[in-house]
Amino acid sequence: MKKIFLLALTLLLTGCGAQYPLTTNLNLPPRSQPMGxxxxxxxxxxxxxxxxxxxxxxxxxxxxxxxxxxxxxxAPHILVAERLxxxxxxxxxxxxxxxxxxxxxxxxxxxxxxTRTKILYTSAxxxxxxxxxxxxxxxxxKTYSRQANRDSATRPPVKxxxxxxxxxxxDIVNQILQDAEIRDTIRxx
Numbered sequence: 001m002k003k004i005f006l007l008a009l010t011l012l013l014t015g016c017g018a019q020y021p022l023t024t025n026l027n028l029p030p031r032s033q034p035m036g037x038x039x040x041x042x043x044x045x046x047x048x049x050x051x052x053x054x055x056x057x058x059x060x061x062x063x064x065x066x067x068x069x070x071x072x073x074x075a076p077h078i079l080v081a082e083r084l085x086x087x088x089x090x091x092x093x094x095x096x097x098x099x100x101x102x103x104x105x106x107x108x109x110x111x112x113x114x115t116r117t118k119i120l121y122t123s124a125x126x127x128x129x130x131x132x133x134x135x136x137x138x139x140x141x142k143t144y145s146r147q148a149n150r151d152s153a154t155r156p157p158v159k160x161x162x163x164x165x166x167x168x169x170x171d172i173v174n175q176i177l178q179d180a181e182i183r184d185t186i187r188x189x
Contacts, residue, residue, distance in 0.1 A: 023073040037091035044101035048081030102134040112161035125164040140185040
């Protein structure tokens with residue numbers, strides 16, 4: 001009787017057949033920025049690059065089941081670079097392809113991985129971005145990382161994993177936009 005009850009509880013918690021979307025939809029809302037951080041004459045060129053080995057941003061790797069990998073609808077490096085450029089523009093920086101300041105954003109890691117131990121599902125989200133600024137005189141590189149773990153009794157939906165990653169990426173972009181070292185490096189041109 002106990003085995004039947006445990007089997008019924010397991011089926012209830014896991015569902016009969018999990019449905020997964022084809023893509024995720026990461027979305028970083030733009031935030032207001034202080035104006036006048038950069039002089040009107042200062043310009044830069046910004047590029048984004050996805051340095052990850054795999055394009056998936058959400059991965060379900062549940063024991064005894066096929067691995068499910070879900071990419072984002074928009075390439076994450078494009079999304080993050082656009083939000084960063086938007087924030088820098090609001091701060092007064094203009095963008096030109098032939099600008100003397102080169103900013104490169106590399107996404108080294110961006111994934112929410114769901115695994116399951118005996119009872120609980122564990123969601124582990126990791127984000128790591130590297131920002132490199134090059135001028136004729138200097139090269140400055142800084143890495144930003146975030147990670148979070150959550151446990152739940154049921155399989156976490158993709159929307160919850162998107163929220164975790166959105167929060168991490170938004171936090172990193174805002175940290176870059178407020179970083180005094182970044183501002184000083186750009187202004188040195």
